[in-house]
Amino acid sequence: MPERMQRILVTGAAGQIGSELTAALRERYGAQNVVAADIRENRSAKLMEGGPFEHVDVTQREQIEAAVIEYRVDTIFHMAAILSAVGEEKPQLAWRVNMTGLLNVLEVAREHNLLRVFSPSSIAVFGPETPPDPAPQAPPLRPTTIYGVTKVAGELLGEYYVHRFGLDVRGVRYPGIISSETLPGGGTTDYAVEIFYKALQEGHYTCFVREDTVLPMMYMPDCIKATMDLMEADGTRLTHHCDFNLAGMSFSAGELAEEIRKHLPDFTCEFKPDKRQDIADSWPHSIDDSAAREEWDWRASYDLRSMTDDMISRLSKKLERGKL
Ligand code: SER
Numbered sequence: 001m002p003e004r005m006q007r008i009l010v011t012g013a014a015g016q017i018g019s020e021l022t023a024a025l026r027e028r029y030g031a032q033n034v035v036a037a038d039i040r041e042n043r044s045a046k047l048m049e050g051g052p053f054e055h056v057d058v059t060q061r062e063q064i065e066a067a068v069i070e071y072r073v074d075t076i077f078h079m080a081a082i083l084s085a086v087g088e089e090k091p092q093l094a095w096r097v098n099m100t101g102l103l104n105v106l107e108v109a110r111e112h113n114l115l116r117v118f119s120p121s122s123i124a125v126f127g128p129e130t131p132p133d134p135a136p137q138a139p140p141l142r143p144t145t146i147y148g149v150t151k152v153a154g155e156l157l158g159e160y161y162v163h164r165f166g167l168d169v170r171g172v173r174y175p176g177i178i179s180s181e182t183l184p185g186g187g188t189t190d191y192a193v194e195i196f197y198k199a200l201q202e203g204h205y206t207c208f209v210r211e212d213t214v215l216p217m218m219y220m221p222d223c224i225k226a227t228m229d230l231m232e233a234d235g236t237r238l239t240h241h242c243d244f245n246l247a248g249m250s251f252s253a254g255e256l257a258e259e260i261r262k263h264l265p266d267f268t269c270e271f272k273p274d275k276r277q278d279i280a281d282s283w284p285h286s287i288d289d290s291a292a293r294e295e296w297d298w299r300a301s302y303d304l305r306s307m308t309d310d311m312i313s314r315l316s317k318k319l320e321r322g323k324l
Contacts, residue, residue: 005029005074005075005116005231006029006074006075007033007071007072007073007075008025008034008073008074008075008076008077009035009037009054009067009068009073009075009076009077010022010025010034010035010036010037010076010077011038011056011058011064011076011077011078012038012058012078012081013036013037013038013047013053013079014036014038014040014041014043014044014047014182015079015080015182015184015185016181016182016183016184016185017079017120017177017179017220017223017224017227018036018038018077018079018080019043019044019046019047019181019182020179020181020182020220020223021077021079021227022034022047022050022051023046023047023050024228025077025228026050031050031051032051032052033051034051034052035051035052035053035054035073036048036050036054037053037055037064037067038053038056038080039055039056039057039058041053041055044182052071054066054067054070058078058080058097058100058101058104058105059101059104061104061107061108064076064104064105064108065111065112068112068114073112073114074114074115074116075114075115075116075118076105076109076114076116076117076118077118077227077231078101078105078117078118078119078120079120081098081120081147081150082094082097082098082147082186083147083184083185083187083188084122084124084145084147084148084186084187084276084279085186085187085188085190085275085276085279086185086186087145087146087147087150087186088145088275088279091146094146094150095150098150098151098154099150099153099154099157102154102157102158103157105117105119106119106157106161106169109161109167109169110161110165110167114167116168117158117161117167117168117170118169118171118227118230118231119154119155119158119169119170119171119242120171120172120174121151121154121155121171121173121242122147122148122151122173122174123173123174123175123176123215123216123283123287124143124145124147124151124279124283125143125148125151125152125173126139126141126283126284127142127143127282128142128281128282129142130142131284132283132284132285132286133284133285133286134247134285134286134288135216135245135286135287135288136245136288137240137243137244137245137288137289137290143282144279144282145279145282148282151173154171154242155171155242155243158171158241158242159241159242159243162241162242168235169241169242170233170238170241170242171230171241171243171244172226172245172246173244173245173246173287174218174223175189175215175216175217175218175246175247175248176189176190176192176215176217176218177189177217177219177220177223178192178193178196178217178218178219178220178307178311179193179219179220179223180220180310180314180315180318188215188279188280188283189215189217189280191207191208191209191253192215192256195207195253195256195260195269196260196311196315197315199260199264199269200264200315200316200319200324201319201324203264203266203268204267204268204269204270205257205267205268205269205270206269206270206271206272207253207257207269207270207271207272208272208276208277209253209271209273209276209277209280210253210271210273210277211252211257211271212252212253212254213252213253213273213277213280213281214250214251214252215280215283215285216247216248216249216250216284216285217248217250217251218246218300218302219248219249219302219310221302222248222301222302223248225301226246226292226300229296229298230244230292230296230298233295233296234296237295238295238296239291240291240295244289244291244292244295244298245287245288245289245290246287246289246292247287247288247289247300248300248302249300249302249303250285250286250287251304253269253271254269254271255304256304256308257269259304259308260308260312263308263312
């Protein structure tokens, strides 16, 4: 069994994945042992009060280093990033946050001999030339978005630190993540979350991709499980490190609307593709995750139906409490 993580820093902790990951890690490793870090403060009382919180801008290496020293951190989950849609609006910012941020995290980890780093990648590493159904583990990676470019470079940089410096860096290629706690921000797959909120709040959603757009998606409990399972996996079994394909479910935007209509029969959805359609069209429809299955026994639990059931039930409760 690998050495156990003791003191954890989560960057981007106020984000869609970071917020739920921080809560899950606090549950498992003890609230005081998991430091939430984000450039955005006061986003969530739960995050700020549920354990230590530090203001960290990942482009400022000394801010990461200060948190690592103060809390004697041995593991970093580096979740801070600019996603695909915002990246196309601000490519220079995407490079700075995604590349300088990652380099800073890896350098601090190397210099302070940290035990392990989690560096997430994305289906955005794939491009129009990738076989789409399913995307293999190791096709040529030629993405057309700056976000994808930074994720390919990030995977390679992580692998470099593994081989050159012996740093234990691990990562998965997340599909679009669907969740009920914190809204995603700036991604192309955000429609698959927004649709639930709008369906419950307004009974109508204008979707920014075509009805027949199929993308790989995953429900948050599977996302958290994959992240923690990989970080706790026996490193001697891993041939890959920073680039594991990860599959959850695949469906079209139209099929998602149809599934929601089974719960909310009056729900209506129209499809008005914007610039994000081009990004969606450059990504594959499904993912071959056999490497993750073989090397750390990964297997997703949720499909379109069970995810939709759970999303509707959780968001309905939030709506009743006036918290949606
Ligand atoms: N959800 C991300 C995005 O849409 C994909 O990694 O940018």
